[in-house]
Amino acid sequence: MPVAPVRISACALAAAALAVARLWIAVAPGSAVRWASSFNSAAGAGSRAGDGPIVDTWCRVVASVGARVFRATCLEQSLALVMLLSLARIPSHLVVGVSRRDSFGAHAWVESRGTVIFGGSQRDGFVPILPAPPASTCPE
DSSP: OOOOHHHHHHHHHHHHHHHHHHHHHHHOHHHHHHHHHSOOTTGGGGOOGGGHHHHHHHHHHHHHHIIIIIOOOHHHHHHHHHHHHHHTTOOOEEEEEEESSSSOOEEEEEEETTEEEESGGGOTTEEESSOOOOGGGSOO
16 A cells, blocks of 8 residues: 655654664764753744644654664663654653663653653653753743
């Protein structure tokens, strides 16, 4: 069954973002995490209430391509998603948490306007070490 051209483009762009994320984390992990975890207020200038479908689409595409093609980590997928949403001028940021349990564990997820939009189902049991900015700083 043929795939719609828009879907192919989204998958190709997600694959490119995942490749850039993997390379950036390998070369300069501190820079990548600092950039993605800082709230991108400039992105919010063009955002609208109707961004939900765009966010949902990018979340699904990044998760699908990340898992099937790249076997990407949660950090790589989250960084790629923040990059893609930034291009779409949708504010988002990376949050990294560590495990509350006895053994060490870490997880990365993405928030936008005070709401977890990616990686949230697995974040229970993790305490953010790169805290999200207060929701009051998010542009409406």
